[in-house]
Each structure stands twice: as structure tokens, then as C-alpha cells.
Amino acid sequence: MQQEPAPLGRHLRIHRHRDHTVVELLGEIDIAAAVEIGPFLDRVTTEPGGRLVIDLRGVEFFDCSGLRLLYRARLRVYESGGRLHLVCTHPLTLRMLRITGLSRLLPPHPTPQAALDPSGTTSGTS
Numbered sequence: 660m661q662q663e664p665a666p667l668g669r670h671l672r673i674h675r676h677r678d679h680t681v682v683e684l685l686g687e688i689d690i691a692a693a694v695e696i697g698p699f700l701d702r703v704t705t706e707p708g709g710r711l712v713i714d715l716r717g718v719e720f721f722d723c724s725g726l727r728l729l730y731r732a733r734l735r736v737y738e739s740g741g742r743l744h745l746v747c748t749h750p751l752t753l754r755m756l757r758i759t760g761l762s763r764l765l766p767p768h769p770t771p772q773a774a775l776d777p778s779g780t781t782s783g784t785s
Contacts, residue, residue: 668695672717673703676771679710679744685717688725696728704735704743711736712771715747725752726759733765744774 670692672683680703684696703711713732715721729745736743747753747767756762768774 668699670695671699676712677775679712679742679771679775681712681714681771683714683717684725687720688715688718688728689720689722690724693724693728697731700728700732701735704732704741705739706741707739709736709739709741711741712744712746712774714771715745715749715752715767718747718749718752721749721752721755726755726761729761729765744768744771746771746774 670685670688672685674681674683682700682703684692686692688696703709711732713729715725718725733743743765745756745765745767746769747756748769753762753767756765756767
């Protein structure tokens, strides 16, 4: 059963999808937004065995601060034995992920359903 997203600030919403916590990032993800988002991501990425989806479909702008958030979240989830999936469809953000190599660590999916498909790639466990 999917819950209605709960806003946690201007740049962040959270809800459950299947047995995963879905963190939706919204708007412009720059250094100011990263300051707002970082502490929340730190909390949800340290849960032992946590299952997390970061959804970037609502993002209009994404800079190196956003890349740093993703990399840190992936590292923290991996260290706690969890799983992290990324949802992203914006062409410029996808390009940044490819150029930096982050797409190899966090393969982007077009939807949360596609990210959680059992035949898909799981990041944070390899």
C-alpha cells in the first residue's frame, strides 16, 4: 500500500513504496538545497539493511552538490548493508551521472517500479 508523500521541506518528500522508503528530491538541488536535504538523507541511510529509492524526477536543476548527496547516500547505505536505487529521467542530470561515473554505481531507472523490478540492477550490494 502506497502512502501519500509527506513534504519534509521545499526540496524533499518521503513515502513508502513496497518495502522501500522513497525520497523524492524536488526543484533545484544546489548547495542551499543540499544543506536542507543532507541531514535527512544521513538519517535514512544509516538504518541497518535499509531499502531506499531516491527519486529525481521532480528535479529541475542538479549540480555537484546533488552528486555529492547521492554518492554519500550510496556509501552510507552500502556500509549499513542496505540497498539504494536511483530514479532519474532528466537528460542533463542523466548526462552528469554518466560523465562522473556515478551512473555505474547508481544505475538510473525511469520509475520506482522499474527500480524495484527483481530483474533490475541493485546498487549498494556489489
